[in-house]
Amino acid sequence: DIQMTQSPSSLSASVGDRVTITCRASQSISSYLNWYQQKPGKAPKLLIYAASSLQSGVPSRFSGSGSGTDFTLTISSLQREDFATYYCQQSYSSSATFGGGTKVEIK
Amino acid sequence: EVQLVESGGGLVHPGGSLRLSCAASGFIFSSYEMNWVRQAPGKGLEWISYISNSGSTIYYTDSVKGRFTISRDNAKKSLYLQMNSLRAEDTAVYYCAREAGGYSYGPYDYWGQGTLVTVSS
Numbered sequence: 552d553i554q555m556t557q558s559p560s561s562l563s564a565s566v567g568d569r570v571t572i573t574c575r576a577s578q579s580i581s582s583y584l585n586w587y588q589q590k591p592g593k594a595p596k597l598l599i600y601a602a603s604s605l606q607s608g609v610p611s612r613f614s615g616s617g618s619g620t621d622f623t624l625t626i627s628s629l630q631r632e633d634f635a636t637y638y639c640q641q642s643y644s645s646s647a648t649f650g651g652g653t654k655v656e657i658k
Numbered sequence: 659e660v661q662l663v664e665s666g667g668g669l670v671h672p673g674g675s676l677r678l679s680c681a682a683s684g685f686i687f688s689s690y691e692m693n694w695v696r697q698a699p700g701k702g703l704e705w706i707s708y709i710s711n712s713g714s715t716i717y718y719t720d721s722v723k724g725r726f727t728i729s730r731d732n733a734k735k736s737l738y739l740q741m742n743s744l745r746a747e748d749t750a751v752y753y754c755a756r757e758a759g760g761y762s763y764g765p766y767d768y769w770g771q772g773t774l775v776t777v778s779s
Contacts, residue, residue: 587766595753
């Protein structure tokens with residue numbers, strides 16, 4: 552199976568900060584990389600698909616980049632409602648796998 | 659409006675069985691691949707099973723192979739997960755998730771609210 556490694560596992564940031572989360576695949580997955588946001592007690596929400604495409608309704612402060620094995624999720628100016636846990640997911644293979652998650656906390 | 663509503667979770671003893679259901683509405687269910695994803699308490703997301711739109715192609719993660727069975731009834735717009743030989747490590751919130759169309763394996767664009775399965779004696 553393809554392993555997905557996210558870093559950092561957690562971070563503290565302030566409102567207005569630029570935040571970057573990275574995700575690395577154990578083999579090339581082209582651009583089959585998705586990002587989700589999850590808030591406590593809620594289902595995950597799709598933010599970015601195909602590495603860099605913004606899901607409908609998601610604010611433009613979220614962006615994704617990368618291809619092959621290295622990917623990045625960027626929040627250009629962190630808002631209070633963005634404090635959550637973020638997961639990457641590869642959809643390259645039939646066995647989809649998720650990264651371990653990055654918890655974004657208030658500094 | 660797309661909706662996915664899971665049901666069937668609860669407390670079960672180790673070795674027991676449970677059947678989860680996911681009722682879909684607001685879209686043409688028979689056109690979409692579906693998945694089950696689980697999340698153990700305080701842990702990350704784990705994909706566990708996939709079923710194609712027709713039900714002809716099915717995949718499982720290794721830890722549930724031989725114990726869990728995914729199925730669907732397109733006429734009833736419902737997805738199922740039959741879970742047998744349950745173990746303590748199967749304790750989790752179970753989500754059904756729809757794959758976006760147009761991909762070999764797509765992102766999950768809609769999720770249910772989840773149903774909690776607790777395996778304990």
